[in-house]
Amino acid sequence: MKLFKTLLAASALTLAAPAVMAAPAASADYAVGPQYDTTHVYVPADQFDAFVTSFSATFGGTTSKQGEFQVTPTPSLTKSQLILTPAGTLSVFGFKTPIPTPFGDERTGYLVTDLDAAVADARKHGATRLITSFPDPIGRDVVVQWPGGVNMQLYWHTAKPNYTPLASVPENRIYLTPDAADAFVKSWTGYAHGKITADDRNAPGDEVGQPGKTIRRIAIESGYGKMLVIVSDGQLPWPYGRDMAGYNVSDLNATLAKATAAGAETLVTAHAGADRQSAIVRFPGGYIAEIHQAADKKAKSK
Missing domain, CATH: 3.10.180.10 (2,3-Dihydroxybiphenyl 1,2-Dioxygenase, domain 1)
Incomplete structure (x- = not known):
């Protein structure tokens, strides 16, 4: 009888106290900073230098060393250079071969702290991969598309970069x-x-x-x-x-x-x-x- 009363009391206490549900964990923020986020600019290879010179003269700042690389997972070759201005950073491409899909239509490249986790989170929030992640000469990349057909690249660097904060964020x-x-x-x-x-x-x-x-x-x-x-x-x-x-x-x-x-x-x-x-x-x-x-x-x- 005593055991029955104890169980009855415990049951009443359980009914009286609502269950406490754990709050869902907020998703992580994988952004690194606006100075690491680049607008992707594709120009004809024979106008590459003219563009870099013109944009740099307009906004100031510095440029990285120009080189020629394969930045896609399929065979291709492009001139490539960073323009780092106080008003924003550009990744400039001047392909010397045809541009393989889906490249050329992505508007930006966003540096993330963890590429795989960022891609999983982007997909959870409605993005679609246009290409699965792949290695490039300095890290890994992926191209995703958001609702409305907005294409972006997410990327991760093997060696952590260190850029000066922007004077104004584009x-x-x-x-x-x-x-x-x-x-x-x-x-x-x-x-x-x-x-x-x-x-x-x-x-x-x-x-x-x-x-x-x-x-x-x-x-x-x-x-x-x-x-x-x-x-x-x-x-x-x-x-x-x-x-x-x-x-x-x-x-x-x-x-x-x-x-x-x-x-x-x-x-x-x-x-x-x-x-x-x-x-x-x-x-x-x-x-x-x-x-x-x-x-x-x-x-x-x-």
Whole structure:
């Protein structure tokens, strides 16, 4: 009888106290830092030097030693060089052979602390591998695609690099339609531990050459740097949508003058936007970039 009462009391206590469920562990953040994240620029091999010289003259900084490598898992050969500027880092490729798929369509390369774990986490958050991971001359790489067809490279270095922090972090400019925007943002912020810093659903379309229309502008920040997701009907006039990165500078006019002197062409002249004064330029070799001066900087210069 005593044993029955003891068991009954224990049973009542169990019923009275709700089970404590362990909180799911947060996924790790595999980002290393924006200075290690590169915009991938593919230019014709015969215009490689002209591009590197022009971009470097515009933004300053240094370059790595130029070399020729096989950077794909299948036979190929490309000129390759890093441009390390205070406003962002570029990986420049000038293929001397045809470019094997899926290379040439990835917009960025993001350094991660653990490639296999980062890939597994990216897949968990909706990314698809376009190619499985493979070794390159200095580490390992993979190319993934996020909802909306946004292609990125994730990479890991055998020897840990050490780059100077950026003076200003560039933005990865991603153009999507409403069909894919929310899915992409959910996937990317989940993987990157990204924070939405602004979401304007009624921004003026003038910013992308669509006067009289409205667009959505979603600003995201993470350990991988900045991102601006521009959501529109996709009916964009040239050259909007071709600008993969936006570079923040302290003096837009001075930077545009340097770009022009270095052989770049201004495709969209400086104009006011929601939070900036910006222009779009094309460098030798065809690389198109947005360059902007933040609104607060602009106000101070008056």
